[in-house]
Amino acid sequence: MxxxxxxxxxxLGSPxxxxxxxxxxxxxxxxxIGGIPRAAxxxxxxxxxTRETFGFKWARRDTYEGGVASHAARWLAEKYGDPAAAAWLDEHGPAPLLLDAGCGAALSALALFxxxxxRIRYLGVDVSTAVEVAARRFAERGLSAAFLQADLMRLPLPPESVDLIFSEGVLHHTDDTRAALAALTRHLKPGGRILFYVYRRKGPIREFTDDHVRAKLQAMTPExxxxxxxxLTRLxxxxxxxDVEIEVxxxxxxxxxxxxxISLQRFFYWHxxxxxHRPEMSLEELNHINFDWFAPRNAHRHTPEEVRGWCAALGLAIEHERIEEAGITIRAKKVG
Incomplete structure (x- = not known):
């Protein structure tokens, strides 16, 4: 390492x-341990x-470093825009501290940033051993970075110490999405920005099957x-x-x-x-995405109104919002 x-x-306040x-x-x-400070x-x-599930998933690099990574890069650019061309990034000085909260294998951060x-001090934090994979992936690219293995609800960081927080598809995997957002916001400097994505609530049949399948998997090992x-992935x-469309x-x-x-596949998928399914992905890559959704015990879904209310209560002024069937993307600035 x-x-x-x-x-x-x-x-961290100490050598x-x-x-x-x-x-x-x-x-x-x-x-x-392994050059990474870790909390027990x-x-x-x-x-x-969640720690066991995501540690298992991110260790399988062959299931996401091809088609999944390419798809993620395109999707993240659509959701957040290009940070290199963003005027707001320059507001945070020449070497802002970016906290990647729930970094996993740093798939999203490496794709977007x-x-x-x-020119960023990158700190990747994850509850799982995926931080080891993220550290290797940064090192393979010759990039300097720091990593912590810790629970996002108990980060060993001082308040108001971070310029930027990136939390892509993570907050809903905690016990309480709002509480996790509040915990991260405490570490954000006044004027700092948080970029995050959370799952959106789906229709009643999807909500039922999501919970049904997830409950079935809880008695199983990740393997x-x-x-x-x-x-299900093969289906x-x-x-x-x-390649069939239907008319509702x-x-x-x-x-x-x-x-x-709507295509029959997307009708089944959304409803x-x-x-x-994406035709350019292998079966293992498709299963990776389905596993990411179903395997974690915590996978809360929310409405745009909920998320807007949380931001307002926590002093986060929303600058950018993207609402999709899949989820809710936010860039917000901490006021005060």
């Missing part, structure tokens, strides 16, 4: 110990399940859950390969299904059960 940058010790040594950072005990404490049993990572999802691919003749208000033409 590459040695952590010197500024990490300054941020980093030697490998295997311990320290206390802002009231949180940490142990340096977790917020809940559900977070322990790649052009500006040379068993991966295998159990494969038949999604089969529906996509049919009129809106079905009872099931929240809109009228109009019956998530079975992701």
């Amino acid at each position: 590459t040695a952590p940058p010197g500024w990490l010790g300054d941020l 980093l110990p030697a490998e295997g040594g311990s320290m206390v950072a802002h009231g949180r005990p940490l142990t340096l 404490e977790l917020h809940s049993a559900a977070q322990a399940q 790649a052009p500006v990572l040379h 068993e859950a991966w295998a159990a999802l494969m038949p 999604g691919r089969a529906l996509g390969e049919l 003749p009129e809106t079905i208000d009872l099931l929240e299904i809109p009228a109009g033409r 019956v059960c998530k079975a992701f």
